[in-house]
Amino acid sequence: MDPLVSTQWLADHLSDRDLRVADATYHIDLPGEPKRDAAAEFAAGHVPGAVFMDLAGFSDPDSPLPSTMPNAARFASRMAKLGLGDGLRIVLYDDASHITAARAWVMLRAFGFSDVAILDGGLTKWRAEERPLDLGAHTIRPRHATPRAQGSNIADMAQVRAALNSDTQIVDARGAARFTGAEADPRAGVAPGHIPGARNLPYKQVFNPDGTWKRGQDLRAAFAAAGVDPDRPMLMTCGSGITASILAFAAHLLGQEAAVYDGSWTEWGADPATPKATGEA
Known part of the structure; x- marks a missing residue:
């Protein structure tokens, strides 16, 4: 899988059994920026079958700094609950001004998950092409996630x-x-x-x-x-x-x-x- 996939490629492969899609939208909400709710936006429309990654939940809760990388246990637990486990290809996308799918890509690779791609153009391009969207949430089957590295790059x-x-x-x-x-x-x-x-x-x-x-x-x-x-x-x-x-x-x-x-x-x-x-x- 190429590290950058097109909307057409994703549409063609959505039904692949070993493929998972994750919405990695995260709004930094710096002072002066309009407040946005990534979870609510996900519920209102997302790529079919995608799970909401919630990067804020992956961050180290004990760090005084924002958006700090989690430890291996927290990473593995969050990934497993989302069904983003071992033996899968994962495509990440976002609908954020700071293109936060790239942050998720860095995090997954830091823990040894290498078969990871980013959707080129993100949800904006997917919507512009009038491709289908799912609403709400769907049943997630947990899947064991094994960190094979910690802090790489x-x-x-x-x-x-x-x-x-x-x-x-x-x-x-x-x-x-x-x-x-x-x-x-x-x-x-x-x-x-x-x-x-x-x-x-x-x-x-x-x-x-x-x-x-x-x-x-x-x-x-x-x-x-x-x-x-x-x-x-x-x-x-x-x-x-x-x-x-x-x-x-x-x-x-x-x-x-x-x-x-x-x-x-x-x-x-x-x-x-x-x-x-x-x-x-």
Whole structure:
């Protein structure tokens, strides 16, 4: 299964016995953003047979940071209850402004689930093509889920500090105003700016105007425009690890693997001991 599947491919394979579909919509709800209820939206219409993943429920409840990766036990329990277990191919999609299917993709791969894809264009494209939607919920058959790895390609602050003095490129997915520090961080107690030496590739730059992912030379050109060489080691960051996951998936489409800084700027920017930079890269 290709890591990026089309709406037509999914429509053709929905009845495959080893295929499962998961709605990974998650709304970050930063200050100033309109409130949305992902669970209610799922109930109002979703890809036939899909389960609602609820990324908020997967996050580590004991972490002071938002959207932190869960431990293996929590991950396995949540996956099993959703029927997203061993021996399956899983297609992820979302209907979120921050393309949160990519975060789910990073999480599943971090625990060794490699046969995972993202629906190109997400629910927006599926709806635009007037494809069928299911309403409400359906019966889920639990399925054992075995984490075969833990924390693969997930970086912590110590690893980011080490990267500052290495050949690894730190790539920031936030918008330019937050990256440069021209705009205050939306989270209280978090300084403006970025990790010293980081390059800024706003996540929206890896998508086409219709919301599908750029591929090939167009995608490579987006990295190059940000001063990033996708053939060299990369470590992705953002505000809380959500949109950094988009860049990690984009790198994967170019045949490269990139780590995601889980705490991202919410952790780095709130720590008075970390070095910080403002202005252009």
